[in-house]
Amino acid sequence: MTNLLTAADLGRLIQAIRNEGYQLYGPVLEDQAIGYSAVNSVADLPQGWTDEQEGGRYRVKHRTDKAYFGYAVGPHSWKKYLQLSSRPVWKSSRVGQDVEVIELKEEAPKLAFLGVRSCELHAIAIQDRVLIEGDYPNNSYHDRRTKLFTVAVNCTSAAQTCFCTSMNTGPAVTLASDLTMTEVIDGEQHFFLIESGSEAGLKILKQLPLRNSSAAERRLATEAVDRTGEQIRQGPRHFDSSDLKELLYRNYESPSWEQVAERCLSCANCTMACPTCFCSTVEDTTDLSGEHAERWERWDSCFTADFSHITGGSVRADTRSRYRQWMTHKLATWHDQFGSSGCVGCGRCITWCPVGIDLTEEVRTIRNLEQP
Structure with a gap:
């Protein structure tokens, strides 16, 4: 059965992840945009905010509800935490007549990402193929990636610039994630349907106050994601990518x-x-x-x-x-x-x-x- 987590208990999910020793990053409203930054509590999330996007234009505005994940994607992607934008590789010093070269290797932190969209899971998988499985692997990326914990979120909101349906990458989550959630708001109801996709995810779920979802609640979640997919397919950016x-x-x-x-x-x-x-x-x-x-x-x-x-x-x-x-x-x-x-x-x-x-x-x- 799919589990149900009430919106009031979302903070307990955040604390459960942090208690496992993860550095948690997720959506945060900062610099007039919804980007990814450190999340310490549910108060850090952009509840009640959404984004408007067009070519060369981005704005945030208030929603008419209290959705936590009612936005599309911001200016930054998760790669900034996996493939660092700048990092030291080695340093050297002259010691007498000799030169000492020291390779610099960090102790990769345990990272957790909250609110990863389906398109972004596909992006991480693509970088895996390039930076781990390719001919020239990046050890820094590999070490950070292997410790990663992801909480994916099915999209129930899309921007005018989204075209994941053309690339077969969304809006529903199709790749493996430690946890996968769908946010549902229907009248006074506000909850998350949540499932685990790994042993690490199951360990987190066991710490949460969950109940089994009903067929009606699962239908609401499916309809919300389906509406988003139809919105993108009917939008201005959808195109035939088959050839x-x-x-x-x-x-x-x-x-x-x-x-x-x-x-x-x-x-x-x-x-x-x-x-x-x-x-x-x-x-x-x-x-x-x-x-x-x-x-x-x-x-x-x-x-x-x-x-x-x-x-x-x-x-x-x-x-x-x-x-x-x-x-x-x-x-x-x-x-x-x-x-x-x-x-x-x-x-x-x-x-x-x-x-x-x-x-x-x-x-x-x-x-x-x-x-x-």
Whole structure:
């Protein structure tokens, strides 16, 4: 049977997770956006808030109810806690005539994520394939990922920029999570249907005041998620992705790349907000004495001029080639490299583009220009 947790007992779930030694992160209203930050109690959650999103536009506003998870996704993704945006790799010091190099390895904390959407679970799975199962694994990511505890939430609210239905990544949670919840508000009723997907999740459930849900309560939860899916499918961003890889391969020289380049700022916002972009670089620094040096790994982007720089110059010297590289890699060549699309349909690249470039619109443009 599916368990029911009343909204009044949500705080007990938070404390149960924290009592197991996890550093808990979840949705928090800060800087006029709903982002992910430390959660110490239920009071930290953005209860009664939602978001409005469009191309190049994001606003938060009050809801008409007291939903805790009644928003879509914010500017940040969970990757900032798994693939750190900046971390030291090694440091070295001169000792006499010798140089001592010390590899820097952190003790990975026990992380717990509260409010992970289905598209974001897919994004984490994609990064797993790249940073753990790929040819060049990232040990820092691996150590943090293996200790992760996730509380997934089925989407009962969507933004205008969502297109997870096109990428088959939502709104219902389809990948494994330690716990999975659906928030239901119906008149005076406010509760969560909650299920465990692991032994760690079951251990948490045993600490909560739960009861078995009724068929009517389960129907309310299913209908709420189904409505969200239909809202996205009927929305402006849903598109046919069945032949996306072949479409982009056929149109590598499409005039659409020139058109989008006239608007693109090469600012890299889309790659920074994207939950699957993984590009990084290393920087070596030394102090003024020359006795100490360090190497740091930090996020990078294919939109920067230096990213593809080799002897003789940059491989992708103009905005046209950089945008084409990002979009064709994300939607097409990623399949060949990692066995899936690199896009989960979260819509962040649309919302947080300063000039409102819309990936779904670019797909339609390419398709239309291909027609005789």
